[in-house]
Amino acid sequence: MDPQAFVRLSIGSLGLRIPVAASKTARDRICASSSPVLCEIRLRGFPVQTATVPLISYPEATPELNSIATSFYLEETDVRALLAPGCFHSSHAYLEIAIFTWSQGFNCGVGSKKQQIGTFRLQVGAEWGEGKPVVLHNGWIGIGKSKQEVSKSRAELHLRVKLDPDPRYVFQFEDETTLNPQIVQLQGSIKQPIFSCKFSRDRRGSQRDPMSSYRSNSANGIDQEAERRERKGWKIMIHDLSGSAVAAAFMATPFVPSMGCDRVARSNPGAWLIVRPDACRLESWQPWGKLEAWRERGIKDSICCRFHLLSEGQEGGELLFSEIMISADKGGVFFIDTDKQTQSGTPVPSPQSSGDFASLSPIVGGFVMNCRVQGEGRSSKPLVQLAMRHVTCVEDAAIFMALAAAVDLSIEACRPFRSKGRTRSRHSF
Structure with a gap:
């Protein structure tokens, strides 16, 4: 590359x-x-x-x-x-x-x-x-x-x-995340296929919803229970060119409306677990990061994406590395940059004391990755930039592709659960 x-x-x-x-x-x-x-x-x-x-x-x-x-x-x-x-x-x-x-x-x-x-x-x-x-x-x-x-x-x-x-690798999803696109590397006008992306929904997610005790009037005949079921069990698999799974994102916490409202709120965010293959155990996954997302109300609604790196060797250890607001309407850029503060004003941890990303060389500070996604009702083909110093092999880039796919799908997962005259979703399920 x-x-x-x-x-x-x-x-x-x-x-x-x-x-x-x-x-x-x-x-x-x-x-x-x-x-x-x-x-x-x-x-x-x-x-x-x-x-x-x-x-x-x-x-x-x-x-x-x-x-x-x-x-x-x-x-x-x-x-x-x-x-x-x-x-x-x-x-x-x-x-x-x-x-x-x-x-x-x-x-x-x-x-x-x-x-x-x-x-x-x-x-x-x-x-x-x-x-x-x-x-x-x-x-x-x-x-x-x-x-x-x-x-x-x-x-x-x-x-x-x-x-x-500060050289970077630049990747592009060639179609919407839910349409199982190829992921290519961009170098000038050259597009080189690197990964493939497969989206699926676990139908076992149709079991009884723990939020089913909450009821509200449906709009335009929408089956809200069915809508809730659509926002659990989502999964993204990243495969290399040989067809081997090299990274994945699993919906660990369903995206459901908080009590008394029709949206995923900060008090009860949905969450993705970002994983990579376990080098010690075949067909097993090793947790790498967690992405939480919810909808913030305002004159223009925003989707807040909060990423924690899961610290190895520490039970439940989580290091906050990014908290970014993305316009629900226009989309925006999610990024990890150790020079910048989180959206809430909390500085990211010192890279020299917090370890490294995905067992790569220690972070020396600065840009790690960014991902541009579109808003609701817009065709989204995520564009990802990744700092070269965090990539020692092709598989190292895959984990960031899984994170980018989770960010993109979070825009859809956080849409309101009922809205009169809602714009057609950018993803067709």
């Missing part, structure tokens, strides 16, 4: 210090503020990212070198776009980091004002496209926004900006 070239731009080791020579007003405004110092990190063509900047109290102190505030991932086309002059912007693209704090307003923040401390700018250069590790900046730099400020009195920002090659 040949990977596609990607570049990881990481920004970390952030810290802000205010020299003693700085004006008393500036020091009081920053140091005495009850709000954290924040930064907005901007790169043309990418969404603005926000991170907290710790205040450094002692002049000799230095922020942690290996801490990562955020990362951008660039394809070859992204790098070319940043290096090419545009019609409506300057001939040079920049990485820009704006540091600011908030002056407190009244009424729970209403009337508060963002006050900029300074800006760091780094021009995009030819080295961005060379595919080699390079540190673009490391250390302290003055960021006072006033050109008249004396150099020694300016606020100083510490940061480390680094480029690393």
